[in-house]
Amino acid sequence: MDQLSHSDTPSTSIPWWRREARFLDRPLTPVSRFLLLLVAAIFVAVAFLPLWRITLIAPQYQEGLRVNIYSYKLEGGGLAGQDLFEINNLNHYIGMRPLIQSDFVEMKWMPFALGLFAMIALRAAVHGRMNQVVDLFALFTYFGLFSVGLFYYRLYTYGHDLDPTAPITMEPFTPMLVGKNQIANFTQYSFPLIGGVLMVTIPLIIFGAFWFSRAKYVAQE
């Protein structure tokens, strides 16, 4: 850390428009580096943990039918993942395409992307430069918004691309992304699980990494 500090010598002659460049070159405090290590660990954990859960409850399914969404798989609740089979079986009545894991290409690249993010976070922690924190934040924001958008698009497509020859004709619909919704006799609940919650904490922690290194810059001004 010290070997870097010579290049960080404050100069009062820097014009204000160069100051952000100086800021991006700033080294990170140990707290910020630790937070970035934490972010790397969370990325790894998120790749294995369940992200989201959709629960369907109806009078004859009071115990609920559940689908847990992971970065790499769809997992039905119940005995041996039976709930997914059951949901698909019920959905065939309204002509919805079955939820089949192999249809979700993102489940192939998402664990890889999370690993990549872990590497970027690790790099930031080791190199300890502010610009890497900003990179990580920007890329993750893009990735996060893209994933949520993709999730919404999936829900929209499954609810709208209904087989017109199905036994039951239903108005196209979009299942809820977050919250509670009524679909025919089913109440649908959609909420993040531990992986999803951790994903939300990631930008906060990255922001924390920025925040704990900002003071040094301000002080040196």
Next chain:
Amino acid sequence: MNKTKRFTLLTLAVLSAGSAFFAGCSDSGSSGASSSANDKGSAAERTYVAPGELDNYYLFYSGGHSGQVFVAGMPSMRHLITIPVFAPSPGVGYGFDDESREMLGEYTWGDVHHPGLSKTDGLYDGRWLFVNDNANNRVARIDLRDFKTKQILGPIPNSSGNHGSSFVTENTEYLLVGTRFSVPLPMGRFAPVEDYADEFNGMVSGIKVDSESGELSVGWQIITPPFNWDLGSTGKGPSSGWAFWTSYNTEMAHTKLEANASQLDRDYAAFVNWRAAAKAVADGKADMLDGVPVIDPAKVPGVLYYVPVGKSPHGIDVDPSGRWIAASGKLQPTTTVFDFEKVQKAIANKDFQDEFRGVPVLNYDAIVEGEVPVGLGPLHTQYDGKGNGYTSLYIESAVAKWKLPPWTDEEKANPESLVLDKIGTHFNIGHLVIGGSDTRKPYGDWLVAMNKLSKGRHLSTGPSQPESSQLIDITGKKMEMVYESFTDPEPHFAQILKADQIQPIEVYPKAESKNPNAIWSLAESTVTYEPGKVTAKIAAVRSQFGPDKISVQEGDTVVLHITNIEQTTDIIHGFAISGHNLNVIIDPGETKSVTFKADKAGVFPFYCTNFCSALHQEMQGYLEVKPAGTAETVSID
């Protein structure tokens, strides 16, 4: 002795006058016969199980000559389901698919008398329920994991009229089988009935239970004179390793048994050292008869002893400690209590009063603890685990609660004082059951009286009358009648099991399926053609069969393997073909096979019989049977 005689005479007089008349009168004077509005409220509270709530106990009734087992919840007494064992049951498709048809064999009924729960260390373990068939000499095993009949053993060789069954030993090593009827052996041999005493034989047997699979096989048999073996029970504690049966025809009468088998004051019970019997078979001391090992007790001492029990005894029941054995003579108003510790002493000291065909008869006076004057027509005794016995009184239509030994000298001098309470039942009680009475730790809270007559107690159903079961609260000092329910004919005995002791599966897990003919999606369904034979693998799923058209030629043998590919509780599919006397019911995850000959040309609808879904009506298809010789060649798929 004189007093006993008089009672016996009175009993006989009552019998000849008609027991139903007596039953109608016996009500008054018994506690619990009348109840105030308050009592009714309290009784209702104790038995009420609100909609959506569950009972605490399972009650497994034998179904008598219906050949089935009835399952009820207790204390609500609501009927939950009927488990078919010895009789076809279209409601659950039993007796229509190949497997259950093969299990039933040539019989379409049985006579189930005494269900017995499996035990480990003298306590119910919730694995199996065993039942007997009094008519066709069989026993069967029901698995409590899925409440289905898994095996029928029999007809058991050398056995005729398996009444004294299916009582289970402490660790489910054996279940008992006794011959109520004697015949010339080996079976199929002819001898005139007049030569009954010399040519006919009875048999008491131990059916071996495989501790892993529950598979039943004949373990040992002991040949006996043609006494009519009646009821049994198994030992524990000091009587561990012993089995007991009563008999009611030591006279060896072969005609007009009603009178001729009621002449002696005492009939012989069989006390069998089953560990010694098993050892005798292992040591090669048994002879093979009709493929099973049969022990001649005259040649293998120590296996069998006779014990005199008065008079024409029925039930013989070992108490939870295993020391006291209560046997009741139908024709004397007492229950005889034997002390097994004295039995062991008598055997050790060779304290025998007699010998019958080479088998010692134990000295009655040396082993009896006392005779409890319970009342008229005592049949069966159950125990609450708190030092009390409860004996059913058929003629008196009542249950007597009495104090088990040890007794004080005062009590012995005044045995009437041992009878603590009595409650009327409606009417003519046969068996009674307290949960766990045959284990080391009875539940001791409820008693169910199973009555033979129910007349006037329910809305009239015409000449065919239901059977009555009465729920009695035995937690207090006085017994209290709290509920009455009715079943189809005809429960004899029952077993009670705590609900939380078993966790039955509700679907057959796909992962466990080993059936080579199972398929798990509509896409996998196939129809294969061989000369003279068509085999279809059919998937049943809400709300369709795949395939829904099966084409065959008249005269073809048709084999259908139907898999219910669902894994959801209560999504049960049926498969019935119109005009073919065929209704297979397939539980979730189950594969059933059915084989039949397509001997009628035409087109026959098949459909789902067990309501499954909103589009259940649409779940149908066609079996095309093309007339022989006229159809074009069937393409091979």
